[in-house]
Amino acid sequence: MLLKITNLRVYFKSADGFVKAADGVDLELYPGEILGLVGETGSGKTVLGLAITRLLPKTAAVSGEVLYRGQNLLALPEEEMRKVRGRQVSMIFQNPLSSLNPALSIGEQIAEVLREHQGLKRKAAWQRAGELLELTGIPAKWIRSYPHELSGGMRQRAMIAIGLACAPSLLIADEPTRGLDVTIQVQIVELLHAVTKGVSPPRSMLLITHDLGVAAALTDRLAVMYAGKIVEYGRTGEVFRNPRHPYTRALLDSHPSNGLIATKGFSPSLINLPPGCSFHPRCKKARKKCAHEPPLVQRIGMDHGVRCFYA
Amino acid sequence: MYILEVTRGKKMLLTGSILIFGFMALAVFAPFIAPYDPDDVKVEKRLLPPGEHHLMGTDGFGRDIFSRVVFGTRYSLFLALVVVSINLLLGLMVGSIAGYFGGLIDELIMRIVDILLAFPNIILALCIVGVLGPSIQNLILALVALGWVGYTRVSRGLVLSIKEQGFIGAAKALGGSNMYIIMRHIIPNAFPPLLVLATLHVSHTILSIAALSFLGLGVQAPTPEWGAMLSEGKQFIFTHPHVMIFPGVAITLSVLSFNLLGEGLRDVLDPRAREVLNV
């Protein structure tokens, strides 16, 4: 097992109370596997990615265990963690325009990572940067262009090139297709497939997304997150074919390919979660029990679990 | 991280506000606080050191320095506030028009601004007062002549970015006139960042007024203005330093308090501070 997250909690203190961004998350990621983490804005999925790489602001209270190759990342000293980041685990952020440094050319930004982590000399780093750009589909002659000179899709490619710079074993991609045109989205999906499944041995990826189409095209397994908790997990085909949690069902129905069927109500605020099951106020199947008893994860098959009493 | 910034901002805001409130109180209640008449000349009490009867001693004419510093608050603070308010309002109006309408109007206004910005500030002020003669009105005029330009620049920039936001387009589509949109949507959103700038500018203006008065081009003796008091006391700097020290301290303290207020406001009004709750 490459990554094993056990009972991860991330709380933020705010004026109105604790924001429970991740509330007892368990996840497993096998080598060479793409795991999709699906959920809406505010479900805590981005926070999870940041918690694994320990990039959360200092105000966050984190507990639980994040075992990467048997090593608890949460307990690692900052020095050691810095070595893990980039070389072992690297993160592709969702907004390339704000995540790239506007004052440096994309070539310089990749070369910087290479020199920092791999100790490459200036010239070697520059050459490797060119190769990485080619690999991600950016012509190497654009190596001196600045982020603002690139289109949204090209910027995302550059982000992926930076993420790949030190050949990490695990990529964490946070909404890599958000805000891109559909034709570009497909290209990015293709690229992500090529740099994970297309290399040998295959690279693992944690794909954080709200788009079920992207998840279906890329992932091997899926975890659905709602209000800071994983509500369903399983093999991608199984979850799509046989969704057991009412929220997963609702999420699938709301996709434009499946008819844009809306679910009533709004996602709860992470400060004031409803008692019992967080989804019960919006759930069609909800009964009395759901309103005061929080459901636990039930295993309903080989590697398929659901957090619902009536699944 | 943000939460820390907010509390830090709040502390500065609080300290600055208390100090400024203190100065305001001094200005308003000057006749009740000052133990002596600030213009009362008593030759026999010349240059007394700070002591029991005269808290800050007396100056070369035997006037009570404490009373003069207290009454000086009225001039220094009041003048600085007037100058900055005029600059702010003028700059905001002109800058909003330039930014909102754009095109030729914008081009014209901004070229004038560019030309004015090329003048060295204090030298132009010296020229204006020099030509028109020293008086309080001319002092204000001299400080406004170039002062509004900076605000025009900044507010134009702010307006340009506000103008692009959806709610301006929405207001237009809902039937709002240009004047309505500028007054109700643009200016209220451009004002808070400008307020920070203006607060920081008050301290700058206090210094400019003191400097001009020190040079004899601003508020004239015997008016108890801090800069003018410094000027009067400069001949005693080695023999009786207290004559200069106390007005100097007053200037420093007032400058400090406006800086604190400005910095505090900046931290607190920062839009990021509001997002603390929306993780």
Place this chain on the structure above:
Amino acid sequence: MLEVVGIKKVFTSGIFCRRSIEVVRGVSFRVNKGQTLGLVGESGCGKTTVGKMIVRLIEPTAGRILFNGIELTRLDPRKLRKLRPKIQIIFQDPDMAFNPRWKIRDSLGEPFKLNRLARGKEIIDRVLELIETVGLHPEHLNRYPFELSGGQLQRVALARVLALQPELIVADEPTSSLDVSVQAQVLTLLKELQRRFQFTCVFISHDLNVARWMSDRIAVMYRGKIVEEGKTESIFGSPRHPYTRALLGAILVPDPEAGRTWRVASLNNVSPEVNLEKAGGCSFQDRCPHVEKICREKEPPLTVPAPDHRVACHRFKDLVPVQANVTGKVCFL
């Protein structure tokens, strides 16, 4: 009814050395009363500019816009102001659509005050009625925009527009910044409101898959021009233009067994610096997999391949007919 005839927009920048870009290069379409036209294309294709020209936030450089037979492009300002409330727009980014310093109640009251439709107590009643129409609670009225989610704000934007009882609403990518489940809520609401209030709608989107649920007709735009236009069924049933086909092929279906068709659907990559104005010929030539000599020489005119269907392509007859089935799965190219 809305009719747009050959509108163009040229943006110029700089006072001394002028540079101009033609963003919309002659667009024509009509939308019948109570119907919805989906205007689909990638970012930068000029679809938003067309939308803003219809609501007159941008002046067209050339062409005519007719609304119920009245030519908006030549109307004097006074008459235009009278007509304005009838033509409304909803923006892409709901976070920016409201004055951040106003409470929702003030923003919702604004159309009434501006157009003197109601005053005082009456405004409060109307605002309360509106907020419930769009499925929100009266308590939302006392909030500031940043306290509401994107989906909730987009509902408020709909409410604000409905205040004026518009006959035409331009919805400019109203859900592109929202999550799928929220998107479904907002679009369902928009459709429901359209059924109830019978307004005409121009629905702008970069996602054909979304546009099809909303639209009676679809117009596909590419680089400032309409390349294909027709009934939604015929666009999906028999897409003619290679670009429309590429857009359909780019739809990522939430079905792992969809055969990963996306891998074959991608287009030739385009470098952004290509200057097409100079190149001449079809504007899609550099990305088109079916490009031939004629495409580089002559600009394709809009032709009618089937009743009530228009396409601008030299080679549409040579392309293999394809069909997209109901779930949006397509296999071609």
